[in-house]
Amino acid sequence: MWKVFGENPEVVLEPENRSKSPAEIQSEFGQIAALRDVSFNVNHGETFVIMGLSGSGKSTLVRCLIRLVEATSGQIFVDQEDVTLFDEGELREFRRSKVSMVFQHFGLLPHRNVIDNACYGLEIKGVEKDERYNVAQQMIDMVGLKGWEDSRVSELSGGMQQRVGLARALAMEPEILLMDEPFSGLDPLIRRQMRHELAELQRQIHKTLVFITHDLDEAITVGDRIAIMRDGEIIQLGTPEEIILNPLDEFVSEFTEDVSKERVLNLGSVCVEPDLILTLPGGIDQLKAAMDGSGVEYAVCVDETESVLGVTSRSLVETAERDEDI
16 A cells, blocks of 8 residues: 655656655655555454554554545455445445544543443434443443543543543444554553553454554554554564564664563463473383384473473483383
């Protein structure tokens, strides 16, 4: 996908110009290349994080996904349908039924109370009052705002206001939830709390999330995979573990240098599948034959219930006279 701002964006898409840097494109053609040949897929139920510094193109990208900003070139497939080909009615229905967006600055209506804000999308959709209030109440409970239904949004803290925005998005029962730096305006402590709450909520609702941030710690907390952007391009895409342990270039290394590797490492990262498992007691001759036939130097020993007893070596097995010697 490409997004070029300017009066003559097509010139940037000509083969000889596609590899030019944003600075060269702006200098030569007076165009702004906000997105440059961006391509990725998001799996169902995945939290896909797009991160980068200010001006990297991440917010433009998420807006292109639902055509709040029209891409200059490219295709956007959702359930095998190309969103770029939707007419006005199809696009409106797509936004109403399949996708919801949570904005950076909440976008709440100050003259409405909490529950009326939460059910606003359902009201626009034409859902009956009793039904929309019932759904909104469920979402308010889910995001931890039970008891605040009749409060004005001005009476809420920033974190609580963001929860209202999330409840409003979830009330639409979207398949896809887009979140554009939803916690960036919050105090650090509240922000940390909100990202952990979102990660826990996602374990319950299993929505497909596209989450925009400039904070790597936030990306690691909520993301299954992370795409790092620079100058309108995705320069690395992978799991948090892959990003932290194997940065592709100096830019990504600088992004990750302050993150402890223990944040992404677990036993699965350092363990390997054993080549040979010996069950004890098993008869010393059979154990020796198994070790000889495997060609490995070490084996994992388990008991009859498959509980691990430890690790043994070829030399121990060869010199053993009974199981207890292994």
